[in-house]
Amino acid sequence: xxxxxxxxxxxxxxxxLDVTPEILGKFLVxxxxxxxxxxxxxxxxxxxxxxxxxxxxxxxxxTPRTEIMFHKGGHLYIYLIYGMYWMLxxxxxxxxxxxxxxxxxxxxxxxxxxxxxxxGIDKSFYGEDLVLSERIWIxxxxxxxxxxxxxxIGIDYAGDYWMNKPWRYYLINK
DNA sequence: TCAGTGATTAGG
DNA sequence: CTAATCACTGAG
Numbered sequence: 001x002x003x004x005x006x007x008x009x010x011x012x013x014x015x016x017l018d019v020t021p022e023i024l025g026k027f028l029v030x031x032x033x034x035x036x037x038x039x040x041x042x043x044x045x046x047x048x049x050x051x052x053x054x055x056x057x058x059x060x061x062x063t064p065r066t067e068i069m070f071h072k073g074g075h076l077y078i079y080l081i082y083g084m085y086w087m088l089x090x091x092x093x094x095x096x097x098x099x100x101x102x103x104x105x106x107x108x109x110x111x112x113x114x115x116x117x118x119x120g121i122d123k124s125f126y127g128e129d130l131v132l133s134e135r136i137w138i139x140x141x142x143x144x145x146x147x148x149x150x151x152x153i154g155i156d157y158a159g160d161y162w163m164n165k166p167w168r169y170y171l172i173n174k
Numbered sequence: 175t176c177a178g179t180g181a182t183t184a185g186g
Numbered sequence: 187c188t189a190a191t192c193a194c195t196g197a198g
Contacts, residue, residue, distance in 0.1 A: 046193070055193070065182060083179030085194050102193055113194045123181095154193050 005139040009131045012073030016092040016099035019073070020047040021169045023090070023138065024145035028106055030119050031135040040119070041141065044105030044170040046152045048089075050098035053165075055158035058098030068127050069098035076136070078126040085113030086122050090130065090138075104153070105170070146172050 007026070012019060027039040050058030050069060057079070058069040068077050069091050077089035077100045089100040102112060109115040116122070121136075130137045149166040156163060 048193075057193080060183095063183070079193090080179095080181055081192060082194055083181070083192090087193065089193085104193085111195070152193070157192085 007130070007138045007140060009072070009074050011138075012090065012092050012130070013094055014073070014092065016047045016049050016101060017167070019090075019092045020045050020101050020167070021145065021147055023101060024147050024169055024171050025141055025143035027139040027141050028103065028119075029137050029139050030121070033120065038119075039139065040106035040108070040115075041143075041171075042103060042106050044103075044110070044168070046102040046104055046169070047167040048100050048102065049167075050100075053158075054162045055152060055155040056098065056100070058100075066098065069100050070096055073099075074129055074131045076125050076128045076130065078121070078123055080123070081113070086116040087112050088116050088121050088125075104168070148172055 023042050023045055026042055028042055029037055029039050031037055048056035050056040053059055058066045062070055065079055068075050071091060072095045073092040075091045077091050079087055081087055088103045091100050093099040104112045106115050109118050125136065128136055147169050150168045151164050151166060152168045
């Protein structure tokens with residue numbers, strides 16, 4: 001199987017600011033409807049750090065939607081935005097330390113809403129465990145990512161201080 | 175620049 | 187129950 005290369009729990013149980021740059025260049029593996037495995041290199045991601053980050057959905061506390069972010073790292077946090085797009089997030093850190101990585105882009109697909117639509121990721125993936133799931137996980141690629149950082153997108157409501165944190169990480173030149 | 179679209183949330 | 191909000195996208 002592919003369990004040899006699959007990233008283990010330890011990878012995800014670290015601070016989101018350490019995990020986010022490292023997930024760049026790694027493979028997001030998704031099983032399609034016909035059972036075929038597809039691999040996509042992660043190109044663009046953002047860190048959300050609930051314990052202090054005003055832009056993080058978990059900042060205001062535990063709700064049914066944000067519940068999974070309070071669990072240990074490796075699970076998926078999925079939510080619908082603007083009534084149309086599913087957002088794919090990977091929970092990181094220890095239990096009760098809500099953090100997550102928004103997957104903003106993968107190879108051949110730019111934009112968090114477009115990539116979930118293309119990969120068939122929806123609400124049914126909420127809470128899925130990347131360490132155990134048979135239909136979605138992350139694999140090491142052996143690639144050492146060369147990346148840049150910048151402000152996160154679409155979080156004006158969080159105010160200048162949090163808006164300007166350079167917590168978006170993206171691969172340079174594809 | 176701006177509308178589409180509906181789950182989620184806080185509040186009465 | 188109501189109403190506001192929204193980690194986006196594509197058209198113009």
